[in-house]
Amino acid sequence: MLHIINKSxxxxxxxxxxxxxxxxxxTLLLIEDAVYAxxxxxxxxxxxxEAQSRFKVCVLQADLEARGMADHLIDGVTTVDYGGFVxxxxxxxxxxxxx
Amino acid sequence: MEGIVKKFMFINRKAPYGTIYALESLEVxxxxxxxxxxxxxxxxxxxxxQLKKGQQTKGIETKNFSPTYRALDGYDIEKLYVEQESLxxxxxxxxxxxxxxxxxxxxxxxxxxxxxxxLLSF
Amino acid sequence: xxxxxxxxxxxxxxxxxxxxDLSTWNEEVGKYIxxxxxxxxxxxxxxVINFLRDYxxxxxxxxxxxxxxxxxxxxxxxxxGNSQYLYELFPYGPAKQACKIAGLPKPTGCV
Numbered sequence: 001m002l003h004i005i006n007k008s009x010x011x012x013x014x015x016x017x018x019x020x021x022x023x024x025x026x027t028l029l030l031i032e033d034a035v036y037a038x039x040x041x042x043x044x045x046x047x048x049x050e051a052q053s054r055f056k057v058c059v060l061q062a063d064l065e066a067r068g069m070a071d072h073l074i075d076g077v078t079t080v081d082y083g084g085f086v087x088x089x090x091x092x093x094x095x096x097x098x099x
Numbered sequence: 100m101e102g103i104v105k106k107f108m109f110i111n112r113k114a115p116y117g118t119i120y121a122l123e124s125l126e127v128x129x130x131x132x133x134x135x136x137x138x139x140x141x142x143x144x145x146x147x148x149q150l151k152k153g154q155q156t157k158g159i160e161t162k163n164f165s166p167t168y169r170a171l172d173g174y175d176i177e178k179l180y181v182e183q184e185s186l187x188x189x190x191x192x193x194x195x196x197x198x199x200x201x202x203x204x205x206x207x208x209x210x211x212x213x214x215x216x217x218l219l220s221f
Numbered sequence: 222x223x224x225x226x227x228x229x230x231x232x233x234x235x236x237x238x239x240x241x242d243l244s245t246w247n248e249e250v251g252k253y254i255x256x257x258x259x260x261x262x263x264x265x266x267x268x269v270i271n272f273l274r275d276y277x278x279x280x281x282x283x284x285x286x287x288x289x290x291x292x293x294x295x296x297x298x299x300x301x302g303n304s305q306y307l308y309e310l311f312p313y314g315p316a317k318q319a320c321k322i323a324g325l326p327k328p329t330g331c332v
Contacts, residue, residue: 036145036148066159070153
């Protein structure tokens with residue numbers, strides 16, 4: 001399954017909910033304000049580490065750059081462009097947006 | 100009303116592009132500058148992200164309004180306060196910010212808020 | 222929405238005549254907008270127009286008139302950084318009218 005999160009980890013509990021409920025495997029895509037979860041020094045680092053052990057973790061490049069956080073991206077997180085976003089949606093059987 | 104100067108503080112708690120709050124706050128701040136009041140801006144929680152250096156919004160086709168924070172000085176808005184704990188919880192330091200600010204501890208920020216006549220929340 | 226024609230090209234403006242896409246601006250467009258405001262642009266006008274464009278590029282806003290006056294004074298001298306000088310150049314308001322000619326949006330907070 002493709003899991004999409006678009007809220008900052010310090011603003012909403014979407015990442016937590018996803019980690020609590022989601023089955024291992026599949027991909028976690030962070031977009032919009034959720035990209036902050038994949039930046040160094042964020043208080044959600046432990047959750048991100050857990051996510052990396054259970055899913056492939058991706059961030060949308062345009063959202064990361066818009067927020068000036070490309071220089072803070074955590075190692076092992078894959079950046080994808082809009083085409084890559086579409087590919088991920090196509091590659092997975094289903095998709096859950098943790099709004 | 101003339102001659103009465105009140106202390107206005109804009110409290111910014113949201114990241115810049117996920118919602119409209121940050122931009123709306125900035126516009127109200129610029130307008131408020133015309134009223135010759137004692138205006139300050141506070142950045143706490145995800146609001147500190149508004150001041151992050153290096154924002155490049157071409158990819159999301161949204162206006163990059165971060166350079167406008169550097170114009171505030173020319174509007175005589177010189178008091179920008181950032182909460183230390185909020186920076187730390189996001190892996191940021193003062194060097195990551197695109198404008199000169201005063202970094203306050205959580206306690207100092209609370210005291211600063213207490214001194215205001217009007218708090219505007221964004 | 223309205224359009225203006227300059228040198229066979231059309232440019233979109235809002236109902237007050239401000240350019241919609243400021244990246245399409247060029248000096249000819251500026252001159253054309255000035256004629257619609259019954260202004261003939263002198264070197265002194267261009268000094269202010271270019272100042273405004275530089276200001277916008279740096280800060281992504283059109284300055285309020287008070288801020289413009291102060292900033293012009295800093296950059297071009299006190300004899301130009303006063304509202305009398307600027308209103309003589311742009312009778313309908315240095316911020317409002319000069320911004321329109323410079324292809325910038327109306328200054329924030331300007332009614």
